[in-house]
Amino acid sequence: IVSRESHKQDSIIDVRGIPVGGNQIQVIGGPCSVETPEQMNLAAQQVSSAGCRLMRGGAFKPRTSPYTFQGKGRDGLGIFRKAADKYNLPIVTELMDVRMLDTFLEHDVDVIQIGTRNMQNFDLLKEVGRTNKPVILKRGLSATISEWLMAAEYIAAGGNHNIIFCERGIRTFETAYRNVMDVTCVPVLKRETHLPVIIDPSHAGGKSWMVPSLARAAIAAGADGLLVEMHPNPCEAWCDADQALSPQEFTDLMCSLKGIAQVI
Ligand code: PEP
Ligand code: MN
Numbered sequence: 460i461v462s463r464e465s466h467k468q469d470s471i472i473d474v475r476g477i478p479v480g481g482n483q484i485q486v487i488g489g490p491c492s493v494e495t496p497e498q499m500n501l502a503a504q505q506v507s508s509a510g511c512r513l514m515r516g517g518a519f520k521p522r523t524s525p526y527t528f529q530g531k532g533r534d535g536l537g538i539f540r541k542a543a544d545k546y547n548l549p550i551v552t553e554l555m556d557v558r559m560l561d562t563f564l565e566h567d568v569d570v571i572q573i574g575t576r577n578m579q580n581f582d583l584l585k586e587v588g589r590t591n592k593p594v595i596l597k598r599g600l601s602a603t604i605s606e607w608l609m610a611a612e613y614i615a616a617g618g619n620h621n622i623i624f625c626e627r628g629i630r631t632f633e634t635a636y637r638n639v640m641d642v643t644c645v646p647v648l649k650r651e652t653h654l655p656v657i658i659d660p661s662h663a664g665g666k667s668w669m670v671p672s673l674a675r676a677a678i679a680a681g682a683d684g685l686l687v688e689m690h691p692n693p694c695e696a697w698c699d700a701d702q703a704l705s706p707q708e709f710t711d712l713m714c715s716l717k718g719i720a721q722v723i
Contacts, residue, residue: 460615461608461622466653472593472621475549475569477512479593479623480655484716485684487551487570487657488709489515490691491699492528493535499542501691505706507546509713513570514539514548515686519555520698521576528697533559536566551595551686557586568592575600575627575662578610588617595686597625597659600638604647611654624648624656625686626677628663637665637702640673645680656681661688661702670704671712678719687712 460466471480479485488506493499493516506514518535520528531538536552543550549569554560555577563571570593577583578599587594594614598607611622626645628638640663648656660673674685690696690703704712 460620461611461652461654463651463653468653470620470653470655472623472655474513474593477549479657480683484678484682485513485657486511486713486716487513487515487684487686488689489551490696491661491688491703492517492520492697493531493539493552494697496538496542498691499538500545502689503542503546503548505691505709506689507548509706509710511709511713512548513551514543514546515551515572515688517553517572517698519553519559521553521555521574522698533562536562536568540566554583554587557583560586560590564590564592570595570623572625573597578602578607581610581613584610584613585617588614588619590619591621592619593621593623594619595623595625595657597627598629598641598644601630604644604651608648608651611652622654623683624652624654625659626656626663626682627659627686636663636669638663640664640677642676642680645677645682649681655683657684657686658682659686661686661699661704665702667693667702667704667708670702671708671715674712675715675719678716685716 520530551570658677689709693703
């Protein structure tokens, strides 16, 4: 279902009237995690005024250590929904557990994110495949392109074809940055599938100063959009502080992307 053979035209995923895929570049901006109503209200206002039309924020966080902040959970979804609604921003948030799917639907989450660690959680993929919600499927830390395509096929097989691929960096021998942003996956996926492809330069680089250049490379390579972490006050972010852009850096990035899109 996800292969280019089964559908020749590029698919455009409709997120509450906002197209992902096609000619427009969509940037999904927001903090790594939902912290407080004040933080989310500020972030929503900043994301919106930077010209960004979709917002991200994690309420359930897949942390490496069980002793670090695990996310605000259900309360976080409520905080996020309220803040984003003030600026009419659809929300993107990660689902880690099938048992939370109904809660996500109750909060009318607009895009369900499947994180890198769950790319091959087949039961989770099957369940989101039974909904009609757009899904961002992140590439597994060490997943090949064909494993990634097959994971998407699990979602599509259930009837949900609203899938967006998201490259977020893969594991290699290199230790100078968090992960290696595999920009090569863009032309390969564009050939193999009709579905949109976005890139998350934040989790790829792991440092805020790397994000603008990785983001521009992604767009220049033909990605349909970006997933970018920003925070009203990066030094105080509860999670992934090193890679969060400040509101000004985020606004500057949005401006510099417009230049690339026009050139193309
Ligand atoms: C995230 O986007 O917040 C996240 C945890 O990403 P990944 O699954 O790519 O690590
Ligand atoms: Mn993060």
